[in-house]
Amino acid sequence: xxxxxxxxxxxxxIVMFVISAMVFVGVYAVGNPIDVMIAPDVTQEIRQATIRxxxxxxxxxxxxxxxxxxxxxxxxxxxxxxxxxxxxLILSRLPATLEITVAAVMGATLxxxxxxxxxxxxxxxxxxxxxxxxSVLGFSVPTFWIGLVLIFTFAVNxxxxxxxxxxxxxxxxxxxxxxxxxxxxxxxxxxxxNLALFKMALMIRxxxxxxxxxxxxxxxxxxRATGQxxxxxxxxxxxxxxxxxxxxxxxxxxxxxxxxxxxTETIFSWPGVGKLIIDSISTLxxxxxxxxxxxxxxxxxxxxxxxxxxxxxxxxxxRARKTT
Amino acid sequence: MSTDMQxxxxxxxxxxxxxxxxxxxxxxxxxxxxxxxxxxxxLSAPLITPQNPYDLATLVLTDARRPPGFVGSNGFTHWxxxxxxxxxxxxxxxxxxxxxxxxxxxxxxxxxxLGASLGTLAGFIGGRTEALIMRIIDLQLSFPAILLxxxxxxxxxxxxxxxxxxxxxxxYAYFARTAHGAATAERSKDYVEAALSTPLTPTxxxxxxxxxxxxxxxxxxxxxxxANSIALEATLSFLGLxxxxxEPSLGMLISNGFQYMLSGRYWISIYPGLALIALIVCLxxxxxxxxxQLNPRLKR
Numbered sequence: 001x002x003x004x005x006x007x008x009x010x011x012x013x014i015v016m017f018v019i020s021a022m023v024f025v026g027v028y029a030v031g032n033p034i035d036v037m038i039a040p041d042v043t044q045e046i047r048q049a050t051i052r053x054x055x056x057x058x059x060x061x062x063x064x065x066x067x068x069x070x071x072x073x074x075x076x077x078x079x080x081x082x083x084x085x086x087x088x089l090i091l092s093r094l095p096a097t098l099e100i101t102v103a104a105v106m107g108a109t110l111x112x113x114x115x116x117x118x119x120x121x122x123x124x125x126x127x128x129x130x131x132x133x134x135s136v137l138g139f140s141v142p143t144f145w146i147g148l149v150l151i152f153t154f155a156v157n158x159x160x161x162x163x164x165x166x167x168x169x170x171x172x173x174x175x176x177x178x179x180x181x182x183x184x185x186x187x188x189x190x191x192x193x194n195l196a197l198f199k200m201a202l203m204i205r206x207x208x209x210x211x212x213x214x215x216x217x218x219x220x221x222x223x224r225a226t227g228q229x230x231x232x233x234x235x236x237x238x239x240x241x242x243x244x245x246x247x248x249x250x251x252x253x254x255x256x257x258x259x260x261x262x263x264t265e266t267i268f269s270w271p272g273v274g275k276l277i278i279d280s281i282s283t284l285x286x287x288x289x290x291x292x293x294x295x296x297x298x299x300x301x302x303x304x305x306x307x308x309x310x311x312x313x314x315x316x317x318x319r320a321r322k323t324t
Numbered sequence: 325m326s327t328d329m330q331x332x333x334x335x336x337x338x339x340x341x342x343x344x345x346x347x348x349x350x351x352x353x354x355x356x357x358x359x360x361x362x363x364x365x366x367l368s369a370p371l372i373t374p375q376n377p378y379d380l381a382t383l384v385l386t387d388a389r390r391p392p393g394f395v396g397s398n399g400f401t402h403w404x405x406x407x408x409x410x411x412x413x414x415x416x417x418x419x420x421x422x423x424x425x426x427x428x429x430x431x432x433x434x435x436x437x438l439g440a441s442l443g444t445l446a447g448f449i450g451g452r453t454e455a456l457i458m459r460i461i462d463l464q465l466s467f468p469a470i471l472l473x474x475x476x477x478x479x480x481x482x483x484x485x486x487x488x489x490x491x492x493x494x495x496y497a498y499f500a501r502t503a504h505g506a507a508t509a510e511r512s513k514d515y516v517e518a519a520l521s522t523p524l525t526p527t528x529x530x531x532x533x534x535x536x537x538x539x540x541x542x543x544x545x546x547x548x549x550x551a552n553s554i555a556l557e558a559t560l561s562f563l564g565l566x567x568x569x570x571e572p573s574l575g576m577l578i579s580n581g582f583q584y585m586l587s588g589r590y591w592i593s594i595y596p597g598l599a600l601i602a603l604i605v606c607l608x609x610x611x612x613x614x615x616x617q618l619n620p621r622l623k624r
Contacts, residue, residue: 145558148594156585281474
């Protein structure tokens, strides 16, 4: 077990190094950031001075070395556009993304699992078929288009919800939160629903498939024989048996939503991390892109590592296979 | 493959049964029909559209942003309205479908060829090489495909082939995973041993004998991934990272219409979106049906 964890940790570190090199070289290849930073009509001297100040005159591998050195001390550099430390910039945008992500994933889970379990419990009923039809739509319809339709319906036509922005926020320990004001909640609603639809479709499918399988087992037959109500069987026994894959997907989806609310944030002009990365791609803000990609990779590698270790810890069969 | 087909046709069993079973599902049949109609529309776009949306000379700016049913100065009716450049939306949508299909299918097929060969070979070779390849693929699969595609599209720059390259890189891993699973199951079968005992090279055995037997699960992945590439392409174009503006795909039409949505001009975004959804939903429904038919556990 210990050897396995160490081996995986080492692997993760190597992967992070490879990714950092790929990200650095890849991002380096995009455009010429110097053109973004200074006006085209400045003198040659100022141009050269700026290039030198940012280290763009050094060979690529020297820049990479400096970059790694800084990374080790937690310094991701300064944003060209916002002229502030990148790490601080990303962290300042994180709460906004966190807010809608938590709202969306929680909503999707709390609604999706009961709906999916019902669809698996009574697969032939009309309600179940409707649920499944909705989940196929949730899978197929691109998020950005649903976002547009939501804006058109609720903001333009009905005029009941705002089309974008965060609304009023309340500051706690210097961090702005929207979910504490009514106005902020109204602003959160559409983006959260937009983010949640795909995850809900996923949860419905997983819960349905699991429930269908479990309902056919002897366990359910015995539970019924003991006179328990169908409700007790579903909520006490079936739910527990289908929980493991659901929890895994919940974790992975949480990570990917956090890293990738780009589309929703762009449509609803939600000032989160996703909006930041799209803006930095279009303005060629290199340090922001590099830092964002590194942090996202770190997030995913950590999630994978945890999932791997938890699986090994939970499942003795996997443990036996890995050590041999 | 061709010799296999000749052997099958006189018997008329597996293919025949497959199609009959497929047609029993009414929803899937409708989906296939709609798909065919869309493909035919897209292929014959220059013949049937009232306007060539790429020909800037035919565009009249005074006709811009007109609602559906508007009779333009060119004398024909814009059944779905016009966009900000005065393009007939119906024509633009049909041309957009053409681009979406082209990009989606090309990316899907290349990803399939690449991923399936890699996965089959890995499953066939075994040992350290297999472990390494599959570890890389698993790692890639743990990142959301859209993230990879977004980063690559941003790095490679705009253009059709750059976009396709980004989509292929984001998607080949799904094929590799599926092919690997199927190939490991095939490897222990007797016919593989038999083929290997002949002077054929292992690569040839893997690609010509094992791979075709791994095809059924891969076909399902193809339909789903083509749908996914189309959705991904639309999303990237919507974010401004997809195709160049000179060839508006559906995603770009939707994106262009977005800014007019707030003033109530819904048609510029909504109709291209409906076309896109029809395409993706039909592909997914067909994929679902094929998967159900190929899944032995659900056999009646």
